[in-house]
Amino acid sequence: MPTAAPAAPLTNTSIEGAIDHLKASYPDAISADDREGYGGIIVDSAQLLDIARVIRDELGFDYLSSATAVDYLGAGDHMEMVYHAYRSSGGGTLVFKAQTDRDNAEIPSLVSVWRGADFQEREAWDLYGIRFPGHPNLKRILMWEGFHGHPMRKDWREAYYEEELKPFDSRWPGGHVHRAEEKNVFGKNVSYPREIDLSRLMDTSETAVYQSLGLGVDVERVMDKDGFETNELVVNMGPHHPSTHGVFRMVLTVDGETVTSLEPVMGYLHRNHEKIGERNTYLHNIPFTDRLDYISSMGNNHGYVLAVEQLLSLGRRYNEPTYRCEALRVMMVELSRIVNHLWAIGFWLNDIGAFFTPVLYFIQERERILDFFEAVAGSRMMCNYMRFGGLFADLPERLKSVSNLTNDRVRDYNTMQFLTEMVSERIPRTIDELEQLLTQNEILIERSVGVGVLSAEDAINYSAAGPLLRGSGVPYDIRRADPYSIYEELDFDVAVEDAGDMYARYRVRVKELRESVRILRQILPRLEATKGQSIWADGKPGAYAPRVPLGEAYGRVENGKGELGYYIVSAGGRSGTANPWRYHVRAPSFINLTPMGIMSKGYKVADIVGILGSIDIVLGETDR
Amino acid sequence: MDLNLQELNATEFPVPAELESNIAITSLSQLYNWGRRNSMWPMLFGLACCAIEMIATASSRFDFSRFGFEVMRATPRQADLMIVSGTVTKKMVVPIVRLYNQMPEPKYVLAMGACASGGGPFKEGYNVVSGMDKYLPVDVYVPGCPPTPQALLYGMIALQRKIDGQSIANGDDVPWYGAGSAEPTPVPVLGPDIIDPRQMDMIRRQAERAAQEMTALGTRELPAAMQLAPAKTAASTAAPAEAAPANGNALAYELPTGGTPWTEAEDIREKRRLRALARKALRASRRASAEEE
Numbered sequence: 027m028p029t030a031a032p033a034a035p036l037t038n039t040s041i042e043g044a045i046d047h048l049k050a051s052y053p054d055a056i057s058a059d060d061r062e063g064y065g066g067i068i069v070d071s072a073q074l075l076d077i078a079r080v081i082r083d084e085l086g087f088d089y090l091s092s093a094t095a096v097d098y099l100g101a102g103d104h105m106e107m108v109y110h111a112y113r114s115s116g117g118g119t120l121v122f123k124a125q126t127d128r129d130n131a132e133i134p135s136l137v138s139v140w141r142g143a144d145f146q147e148r149e150a151w152d153l154y155g156i157r158f159p160g161h162p163n164l165k166r167i168l169m170w171e172g173f174h175g176h177p178m179r180k181d182w183r184e185a186y187y188e189e190e191l192k193p194f195d196s197r198w199p200g201g202h203v204h205r206a207e208e209k210n211v212f213g214k215n216v217s218y219p220r221e222i223d224l225s226r227l228m229d230t231s232e233t234a235v236y237q238s239l240g241l242g243v244d245v246e247r248v249m250d251k252d253g254f255e256t257n258e259l260v261v262n263m264g265p266h267h268p269s270t271h272g273v274f275r276m277v278l279t280v281d282g283e284t285v286t287s288l289e290p291v292m293g294y295l296h297r298n299h300e301k302i303g304e305r306n307t308y309l310h311n312i313p314f315t316d317r318l319d320y321i322s323s324m325g326n327n328h329g330y331v332l333a334v335e336q337l338l339s340l341g342r343r344y345n346e347p348t349y350r351c352e353a354l355r356v357m358m359v360e361l362s363r364i365v366n367h368l369w370a371i372g373f374w375l376n377d378i379g380a381f382f383t384p385v386l387y388f389i390q391e392r393e394r395i396l397d398f399f400e401a402v403a404g405s406r407m408m409c410n411y412m413r414f415g416g417l418f419a420d421l422p423e424r425l426k427s428v429s430n431l432t433n434d435r436v437r438d439y440n441t442m443q444f445l446t447e448m449v450s451e452r453i454p455r456t457i458d459e460l461e462q463l464l465t466q467n468e469i470l471i472e473r474s475v476g477v478g479v480l481s482a483e484d485a486i487n488y489s490a491a492g493p494l495l496r497g498s499g500v501p502y503d504i505r506r507a508d509p510y511s512i513y514e515e516l517d518f519d520v521a522v523e524d525a526g527d528m529y530a531r532y533r534v535r536v537k538e539l540r541e542s543v544r545i546l547r548q549i550l551p552r553l554e555a556t557k558g559q560s561i562w563a564d565g566k567p568g569a570y571a572p573r574v575p576l577g578e579a580y581g582r583v584e585n586g587k588g589e590l591g592y593y594i595v596s597a598g599g600r601s602g603t604a605n606p607w608r609y610h611v612r613a614p615s616f617i618n619l620t621p622m623g624i625m626s627k628g629y630k631v632a633d634i635v636g637i638l639g640s641i642d643i644v645l646g647e648t649d650r
Numbered sequence: 651m652d653l654n655l656q657e658l659n660a661t662e663f664p665v666p667a668e669l670e671s672n673i674a675i676t677s678l679s680q681l682y683n684w685g686r687r688n689s690m691w692p693m694l695f696g697l698a699c700c701a702i703e704m705i706a707t708a709s710s711r712f713d714f715s716r717f718g719f720e721v722m723r724a725t726p727r728q729a730d731l732m733i734v735s736g737t738v739t740k741k742m743v744v745p746i747v748r749l750y751n752q753m754p755e756p757k758y759v760l761a762m763g764a765c766a767s768g769g770g771p772f773k774e775g776y777n778v779v780s781g782m783d784k785y786l787p788v789d790v791y792v793p794g795c796p797p798t799p800q801a802l803l804y805g806m807i808a809l810q811r812k813i814d815g816q817s818i819a820n821g822d823d824v825p826w827y828g829a830g831s832a833e834p835t836p837v838p839v840l841g842p843d844i845i846d847p848r849q850m851d852m853i854r855r856q857a858e859r860a861a862q863e864m865t866a867l868g869t870r871e872l873p874a875a876m877q878l879a880p881a882k883t884a885a886s887t888a889a890p891a892e893a894a895p896a897n898g899n900a901l902a903y904e905l906p907t908g909g910t911p912w913t914e915a916e917d918i919r920e921k922r923r924l925r926a927l928a929r930k931a932l933r934a935s936r937r938a939s940a941e942e943e
Contacts, residue, residue, distance in 0.1 A: 100912025169777065170741055174842035177776045180911040184776040190914045207780060211856055215780050216843045220860050224853065231840045266745055268694050268724040273742055294742040295698055298775030320699035389709045407796060646698055
């Protein structure tokens with residue numbers, strides 16, 4: 027039995043103080059991670075569970091932000107789980123890691139400490155084949171039960187495998203391209219294990235889903251509390267369902283109209299973002315991040331760029347982004363947040379019955395912001411705008427329509443004038459209109475007050491983020507709790523509501539819309555003041571393929587949906603590398619679904635879509 | 651939509667001038683197609699990023715109802731058109747084929763965006779289907795990532811043009827009009843990897859051969875004419891012929907070179923470094939010779 031030292035009061039609340047405290051308590055089980063460019067501690071996996079409890083209870087790191095696996099094949103030949111924990115009162119990160127053998131990968135589950143580890147450990151099992159003894163429901167989450175192998179392992183190769191790293195030799199610089207289908211006998215993106223047994227082939231993916239609920243698909247007879255016989259049955263919603271915000275699926279058991287349990291089923295849009303990202307160069311990944319949370323691509327760019335800049339700053343040839351660049355980034359991200367919240371509120375209203383009328387009003391404003399993005403970045407939705415140490419382009423003098431279509435009114439505005447009008451008139455007017463029609467609306471209040479309640483303790487323990495966390499009364503906003511970019515000098519409040527229900531989340535989003543407008547009002551004078559300043563530190567764009575020094579980095583931003591984090595490991599080569607070894611996305615839409623089960627229990631079937639809508643997920647990010 | 655009789659009047663029979671706005675003499679196909687093309691109901695069904703642009707196309711600024719795509723229906727049984735709006739994954743293609751089978755004839759499929767047309771940026775992903783047409787017949791492809799609403803509208807109008815050209819008399823154009831029931835598309839099975847029932851025999855044959863020859867299942871040498879980069883394709887498609895795996899569960903894709911991804915990545919980096927040095931040297935020598943001249 028590990029013996030913890032008598033709980034000495036924690037005097038130094040800094041990260042270093044916490045690490046020292048841990049080292050003093052568990053001298054044998056903890057060692058500093060002294061690999062070049064790495065930080066944090068490595069914990070002996072035999073004592074991981076105890077130490078995790080100490081980290082949560084004694085040191086106060088009650089919020090497990092991210093838990094992910096890394097495969098160090100060829101560099102130590104071990105698997106590693108990396109955990110990032112925070113205090114919900116704010117401050118920096120405590121990184122701790124546990125290592126295990128590749129062949130019999132096993133690490134104790136931390137679900138009993140942080141429930142937020144649930145889906146993330148399932149993902150690590152699915153993609154890396156690490157077992158988590160103690161996990162209540164360890165089965166595949168993104169791929170289907172019965173899939174061969176664990177695809178994120180470094181020695182697992184996809185059917186269209188060509189080479190370890192991009193750019194592929196066959197394409198560059200020669201420019202030869204062949205169709206990948208030609209190389210596959212089946213003409214498709216498939217590869218089967220050699221010993222495939224076709225005689226006993228069965229689709230087990232569906233039965234596995236239902237079995238995990240402890241129920242067959244049969245109707246079971248149960249008595250309700252008044253002694254009436256009711257039928258408990260399984261209802262399947264999705265992946266084709268108009269209210270699941272994409273290809274999301276829920277399997278619920280209902281007793282009459284009341285939901286008794288709910289199991290989220292995902293992976294229908296799992297498009298292997300991370301596997302592709304580890305073949306790509308760092309620059310290649312920027313357009314891929316656009317397609318994570320495709321409502322707010324600017325925010326995705328920002329998180330990724332921050333993570334890579336953290337790594338780049340370890341090297342010699344790195345210049346910090348200029349002030350104008352930071353101001354532009356913040357402006358774009360805040361505009362994205364407005365788009366995101368308008369969209370989220372609109373589609374949540376769809377879900378609770380105001381079918382498409384409100385959303386059409388919000389889409390009007392979204393279209394204007396998208397026009398602006400198109401004029402600046404060249405694309406409406408997938409902006410691909412930020413670069414390491416800079417941006418794709420500065421603001422143009424005038425906003426003109428890219429395409430001169432007959433059914434599209436030709437746009438030609440002065441950029442700053444357009445922005446001023448948007449920020450001081452149009453967007454506030456839309457928010458006023460929204461509030462006037464909805465906030466005191468009787469139907470809306472009836473439908474949403476007291477429904478889908480998530481307590482503050484649960485929200486933290488389940489690693490909920492964004493409006494879901496703040497709607498439960500936890501004033502945690504990364505822009506304030508762990509500031510990045512120029513948010514520290516900007517004046518805004520963290521939106522928070524205490525009730526923890528659907529209505530509270532709606533109120534948080536409306537407040538955040540107003541705060542975003544407030545931030546934008548402060549940004550515009552900053553843009554005027556820095557007019558003429560370059561968006562690149564030395565006046566010219568950065569390298570096409572930057573050499574990123576060795577090390578690890580975790581960059582996180584407060585995106586519209588919550589904490590968006592990127593965990594990046596750069597490895598191999600003394601002069602740095604152009605391709606990441608590990609590229610992980612801590613997706614708020616994915617982790618915010620962890621408490622979906624407890625939030626839905628006891629409510630009616632008709633509330634379920636509303637509760638899901640109030641979490642606000644985007645499947646590109648959930649499934650990656 | 652207003653009935654434009656002059657437009658519909660496509661035969662050579664002369665209509666007296668005074669009756670031109672009252673009478674049209676037309677062919678049955680044309681009348682039938684005119685009705686169909688102007689009441690195409692798409693299925694309310696979004697997959698990924700493209701779905702957001704599809705919603706934008708349906709909303710007031712672009713509004714595809716103007717072109718007869720009147721209303722989106724959430725059930726496949728009321729839909730004429732499936733807009734495959736986004737990346738099709740192996741896990742999702744099973745429900746998609748089922749949905750397609752539930753749509754009544756005549757039905758059309760529009761592949762929206764790069765992913766639905768051919769896999770797009772995610773093509774190499776292990777869970778991604780390289781285009782909807784690997785499983786379903788696609789009528790119109792709309793390029794873009796995502797296509798703008800204008801592009802989607804253009805694609806939808808292209809589909810209307812296609813319908814205009816179809817003839818009831820021709821069984822190839824309109825198979826649903828003939829006798830007999832339409833065959834449903836076989837639903838793929840999620841086994842160790844996705845299995846298309848239409849390829850079952852082929853997979854069986856390949857599996858037998860692979861078991862005898864201890865070769866990998868699923869890869870092949872390109873025909874000589876297609877080997878543009880011979881060294882590369884040879885290396886990446888070479889079967890791990892040596893030694894049956896000791897582990898019974900080992901899969902068919904052990905690393906061919908025996909190296910690890912780590913060392914292979916290092917090799918690639920080293921190769922690139924040498925190539926960069928060679929280019930630098932070449933440039934230097936050219937500069938030197940230019941200066942001499």
